[in-house]
Every structure is written in structure tokens, then in C-alpha cells.
Amino acid sequence: MRAKITSQGVLIPKDWFADATEVEIRREEGRVVIVALNDPIFSLGTHPVKTGVTDASENLDEHLYS
Numbered sequence: 897m898r899a900k901i902t903s904q905g906v907l908i909p910k911d912w913f914a915d916a917t918e919v920e921i922r923r924e925e926g927r928v929v930i931v932a933l934n935d936p937i938f939s940l941g942t943h944p945v946k947t948g949v950t951d952a953s954e955n956l957d958e959h960l961y962s
Contacts, residue, residue: 899906908930913919916932923929952959 899908913932915934917935917938918933920931920933921928922931949959
């Protein structure tokens, strides 16, 4: 892919970054390196565990400490 450099810089398609929430941009030996980063906090709760407890989020302390 080639892209024109405008006065605002270069536009990179969002779909190249999948689910990344942030990127790291650095210069290395005459190259620009862009690394997609995912903050692990955004993946919390995406794969819940089934335990048979139906009120775990409402009575968390009771289930943790009893």
C-alpha cells in the first residue's frame, strides 16, 4: 500500500489494527514502526466462567468470603 503524506500526516486504515485500542509509534533505523496494543482491562468479562451461581455480581462479598 502506498499513501500520500499530507499536511496532517498519513492515514492508516483502522481495520489493520483489529481490536487494538492503542498503538505505539516509533522510529527505528529510518523506518516508522507502528505496533498495535491491547489494554487488558478491555478484555475483562469477555469470557465469563459458568459456576452455577446466578447472583455472583450482586452478592460478590458473600460468595468470596463465605
